[in-house]
Amino acid sequence: MFSFIQLQADTLANAASNVVVEKVATTNNEISVLEFIFKGGFFLIPIAILLFYTFYVIIERYLYINKKAKVDPLLMRDVKDHLTSGNFELARSITERTNTASGNVIKEGITLIGRPIAEIESNMDRAADIEIAEMEQHLGQLGLIAGIAPTLGFIGTISGVIKIFYSISVTENISIGNISGGLYEKMISSGSGLIVGIIAYSAYHLLNGKIDNYALKVQKQILEFVNIIQKA
Known part of the structure; x- marks a missing residue:
């Protein structure tokens, strides 16, 4: 009986020691997120550069569009009051103070008062198109990055797979660990x-979407401005 109990105790002790060893091994195999990312290979460098440039373009364009696309709801009311009273210079100075795309478009219309309505409306439309084009600057680069970055990641993975199969052909080692270990590292780039x-x-x-929203608002303002000068 005593020997049976001792045998059970030794078995439990061995099991516990195996669990500890496994936990230690698991802990030792853990890597940090940064180390995990760096295993992606050379193609992570251009991808990282594209990431930083993407954030730069996003922040710069967001701030610019947010500033220029502001539409002051009181602007047209003030312009209407001054135009009705014949204070054209004062109306134009109000649009200059706003420093927005809408202000520039309305300023173009005020400058042309006295010309045919069709000409005023046409010039205001062209001014709005110029403002929208300035807002859209560099956005095409984001579209380009959206196509280039995944392609670079895919090329990095293909390059890694080629290296894995070349290593297998040289070493003749077709172990699962050799294949999966190299493959998961290269999938990081993808x-x-x-x-x-x-x-x-x-x-x-x-x-x-923000630019399209502004384009709709500025067209409404152009229509409102044309109605004001027709009634003045």
Whole structure:
């Protein structure tokens, strides 16, 4: 009986020691997120550069569009009051103080008062198109990055797979560990490229949505301005 109990105790002790060893091994195999990313290979460098440039374009364009696309709801009311009273210079000075795209478009219309309505409206439309084109600057680069970044990641993965099969042909080692270990490292580049592409693609459409929203508002303002000078 005593020997049976001792045997059970030794078995439990061995099991516990195996669990400890396994936990230690698991802990030793853990790597940090940064180390995990760096395993992606050379193609992570251009992908990282594209990521930083994407954030730069997003922030710069967002701040610019947010500033220029502001529409002051009181602007047209003040312009209407001054135009009705014949204070054209004062009306133009109000549009200059706003420092917005809408102000520049209305200023163009005020400058042409006295010309045919069709000419005024046409010039205001051209002024609005110029303002919209300035807002759209560099947005095409986000669309380009949305296509390039995933492609670079895919090329990085293909390059890694080629290296794995070359290593197998040289060493004749077809172990699962050799294949999967090298493959998961190269898949990091594909994942990174897709993430950068998604960020650039989403920002491209969100910023274009803000510009489209402004374009609708400025067309309403042009129509309102034309109605004001027709009644004045």
